Amino acid sequence: MNTKADWQAVGRQLREEDRRGAGEPPTADEVLAYTRGELPPEEEASVRERLLCHPDLVRTLTEPFPAEGAKRGDPDYLTDAEYEFHWAAMQKKMQKPVQPVSQPGRVLHFWRFAAAVAAAISVVLGASLWQANQRLAEPRVVAEQQVLFPDGRRGGGLEAATLSAHGESVLLVVPLIGQNEYQQYRLELVDAASRSTVWKSEPLALRDDETFTLLVSRRFFRPGTYEVVVSGITGATEERVATYSLRVPTPHR
Amino acid sequence: MRNGNGGDRHERFKTLYQKYYWRVVRFYVRAFRFAEEDAEELAQEAFLRFYEAMDEYRGDAEWGFFESVARNVAYNRIRSRKTQKRNAKTVDIDDPELTANEPPAPEQPDYAERQEAALRRKRLYDAISSLPNGQRECVLLWLDDFKYDEIARALRTTMDAVKSRLRDAKRQLRAKLGDEAALPEDEG
Numbered sequence: 001m002n003t004k005a006d007w008q009a010v011g012r013q014l015r016e017e018d019r020r021g022a023g024e025p026p027t028a029d030e031v032l033a034y035t036r037g038e039l040p041p042e043e044e045a046s047v048r049e050r051l052l053c054h055p056d057l058v059r060t061l062t063e064p065f066p067a068e069g070a071k072r073g074d075p076d077y078l079t080d081a082e083y084e085f086h087w088a089a090m091q092k093k094m095q096k097p098v099q100p101v102s103q104p105g106r107v108l109h110f111w112r113f114a115a116a117v118a119a120a121i122s123v124v125l126g127a128s129l130w131q132a133n134q135r136l137a138e139p140r141v142v143a144e145q146q147v148l149f150p151d152g153r154r155g156g157g158l159e160a161a162t163l164s165a166h167g168e169s170v171l172l173v174v175p176l177i178g179q180n181e182y183q184q185y186r187l188e189l190v191d192a193a194s195r196s197t198v199w200k201s202e203p204l205a206l207r208d209d210e211t212f213t214l215l216v217s218r219r220f221f222r223p224g225t226y227e228v229v230v231s232g233i234t235g236a237t238e239e240r241v242a243t244y245s246l247r248v249p250t251p252h253r
Numbered sequence: 254m255r256n257g258n259g260g261d262r263h264e265r266f267k268t269l270y271q272k273y274y275w276r277v278v279r280f281y282v283r284a285f286r287f288a289e290e291d292a293e294e295l296a297q298e299a300f301l302r303f304y305e306a307m308d309e310y311r312g313d314a315e316w317g318f319f320e321s322v323a324r325n326v327a328y329n330r331i332r333s334r335k336t337q338k339r340n341a342k343t344v345d346i347d348d349p350e351l352t353a354n355e356p357p358a359p360e361q362p363d364y365a366e367r368q369e370a371a372l373r374r375k376r377l378y379d380a381i382s383s384l385p386n387g388q389r390e391c392v393l394l395w396l397d398d399f400k401y402d403e404i405a406r407a408l409r410t411t412m413d414a415v416k417s418r419l420r421d422a423k424r425q426l427r428a429k430l431g432d433e434a435a436l437p438e439d440e441g
Binding site for chain 2 (some may be wrong): 002003004005006008009010012013015024027028029031032034035037051054055056057058059060061062063065066068069070071073076077078079080083086087089090093094099139164
């Protein structure tokens with residue numbers, strides 16, 4: 001009749017043979033990924049095989065962990081004085097570099113990775129912004145200046161002002177004619193076809209020459225007809241003062 | 254370190270440490286048979302690593318997080334001992350320096366008894382080896398005194414699956430071994 005010792009001896013022998021064939025036990029990281037079910041099937045089988053060769057390592061995963069702590073007054077509870085003693089010892093250890101552990105390591109690695117990516121993006125964006133600012137600060141030649149006249153006051157003509165296709169940007173000069181009684185003014189660019197506002201200014205004070213000047217990148221405009229709408233603001237009241245039509249032709253290829 | 258958020262962090266840490274330090278030390282001693290001195294050192298290492306990463310975890314998850322750190326510390330310690338052993342210098346078992354002062358071997362059972370035991374074990378060996386892999390894994394863990402739920406955890410399966418595999422394995426072993434297959438739990 002076989003005894004428990006016989007069975008266990010055979011079990012140990014089989015394990016020993018498994019160990020010889022399996023190689024190194026899995027690392028803590030591999031085991032963590034295994035227990036979380038994060039491994040593809042083949043790798044999972046490999047980790048399991050190598051882990052099961054070492055029952056003492058398996059026990060680190062299966063042994064019941066203390067679920068409840070000691071309460072103040074229990075013999076297990078560390079007094080403040082004992083804690084301070086332990087804390088002092090740990091502070092000494094903290095002077096030494098500590099190897100990362102798997103679980104926090106994974107989380108920290110993720111956040112460090114995310115932070116590194118964010119930092120890299122910030123650097124790139126910052127550099128682009130700086131470059132753009134530098135370009136804005138440089139003098140530029142405006143290829144076209146277009147003086148607009150209010151609709152209905154273009155010397156009887158009905159044609160809207162038409163932009164040429166030259167240069168990166170265009171200077172739009174918007175003179176206010178006899179409409180200087182408002183506290184502030186607002187300019188809007190409206191797509192005439194869709195009647196949608198494509199740009200709107202903050203409230204503006206009128207200059208002495210009673211003219212507003214807009215520098216607009218040509219890329220801002222798609223071909224079509226736009227209206228520059230000037231509104232006058234007095235207190236909470238805002239009313240349309242003048243409209244200036246502007247045509248952007250389709251560029252020739 | 255004890256000001257502002259650091260102070261809050263330290264208080265949380267202190268509370269956990271005071272409540273759990275000795276329980277964690279005993280966990281290491283009971284579960285892995287570490288000497289108490291080693292267990293204390295491991296517990297401190299686990300708490301230290303936890304302290305350094307605890308801002309990543311708050312609230313209910315905190316103790317669960319510490320558990321994984323503590324298990325991880327034990328795993329690494331046991332694993333490093335194994336790899337040290339594997340890489341250790343070996344000596345010849347017949348080295349006269351080692352055998353000179355060896356005590357006499359204990360009295361052995363007679364040849365016939367030894368032969369019979371060897372045959373019995375060979376039959377057990379063949380029977381367990383012939384089991385499907387899933388059953389074999391369960392049987393080996395079970396022979397190492399792992400409980401059903403622990404086997405389930407180690408194999409990442411359910412307790413019902415473990416029970417089913419063990420039941421099938423025992424049936425197969427009995428079929429192969431006949432009366433010899435008195436399994437440990439059947440010993441009475």
